Amino acid sequence: MKETNRFKQAEKAIIIGVIGNILLAIIKWVIGIQSNSRALIADAVHSASDVAGSVAVFIGVRAAKRPPDEDHPYGHGKAESVSAIIVAVLLALVGFEIGKASIESFLNRLMFLRQWRYMPSFFQS
Numbered sequence: 001m002k003e004t005n006r007f008k009q010a011e012k013a014i015i016i017g018v019i020g021n022i023l024l025a026i027i028k029w030v031i032g033i034q035s036n037s038r039a040l041i042a043d044a045v046h047s048a049s050d051v052a053g054s055v056a057v058f059i060g061v062r063a064a065k066r067p068p069d070e071d072h073p074y075g076h077g078k079a080e081s082v083s084a085i086i087v088a089v090l091l092a093l094v095g096f097e098i099g100k101a102s103i104e105s106f107l108n109r110l111m112f113l114r115q116w117r118y119m120p121s122f123f124q125s
Contacts (some may be wrong), residue, residue, distance in 0.1 A: 007065040014058045021050045038105060042098045049094040053087035060084070 023045035032040030049082025068075045 005104045007061055011058065014054050014061065018051055018058075020065065021047045021054065028083045038102070039049070045098060046094060049090055053090050055110045056086045056090070060086075069102070 019022045025044045028040050028044035028047060031037070032044055045080075057080075060081075061081035064077050066076045
């Protein structure tokens, strides 16, 4: 397979993936908000981060297909690897934030239930 064909196929796959993830993120967000589902909202955020990651990969593929020049005698192929690292860091950050928000929500719920445990004795006196 020629390099130019490989890059065209990669760009086409990225564009299809971006469109699909945008639609998924919107649908998950709307349904998550309507049903008050934190899991669905978190999944919508994950789909949106996939869009951002796909854009980074798209930029990397575009840069990687540039021919060798004076500053880069072996070409720009490493741009794909750099974009993959950016995507990995982005997904790790999103995962961390979703996990942090979930733990905070869980702990807040526990504190709320603990406070209500003592309320019946207040009303009995």
